[in-house]
């Protein structure tokens with residue numbers, strides 16, 4: 192049923208951006224594919240941040256961020272993608288090298304009870320000193336406080352700090368606090384993950400920061416046409432399965 196709901200939502204969403212409804216009893220892939228050139232012109236537009244279905248579209252995986260800014264806070268989202276250590280644009284960087292303490296607030300796709308937080312520090316590491324979380328009701332709790340496991344003089348010039356946290360609440364939002372002013376040089380974070388009680392490591396889907404080296408605003412969300420098409424084709428198969436099941440049940444009833 193969950194898959195079905197997901198499928199229905201995708202259809203409604205695509206309908207809202209110009210795809211005609213598929214109302215045939217024997218809807219084929221060809222029928223769905225034909226309007227794509229028209230649809231692509233519509234779906235490449237940025238989806239407003241206050242779009243009522245944006246969170247669901249992110250969850251469904253049918254939208255993606257536009258091109259990330261170098262050293263923007265969005266560079267701390269997703270899986271680690273910065274090789275080596277140094278001042279590299281695929282990591283978030285604070286605006287000033289040592290001007291103030293900094294923080295990164297990270298939102299995850301799911302609401303979970305975290306047991307570990309992983310912070311990938313790729314330039315001037317060693318500034319992490321606290322992790323806090325915000326619950327759905329707005330309560331903030333300190334999950335961890337202490338000395339960064341990665342030291343500023345680490346030989347590799349980078350490290351992944353793994354801190355164990357004790358959370359009494361479920362959350363999809365944490366904030367890492369960095370004593371950036373105490374560690375010489377601009378702090379850069381490549382990625383942050385949280386591990387849940389089932390040992391699954393979740394990456395972040397969005398991030399904001401106390402400051403950032405990048406100028407301008409974060410890129411908006413756009414449709415991932417390939418992922419959306421896959422979702423529609425999956426929907427088509429699901430609908431066909433359900434139709435067949437209904438026919439079977441109707442046959443038994445008669």
Ligand SMILES: [Ca+2]
Nearest residue numbers: 266272281381
């Ligand atoms: Ca990154």
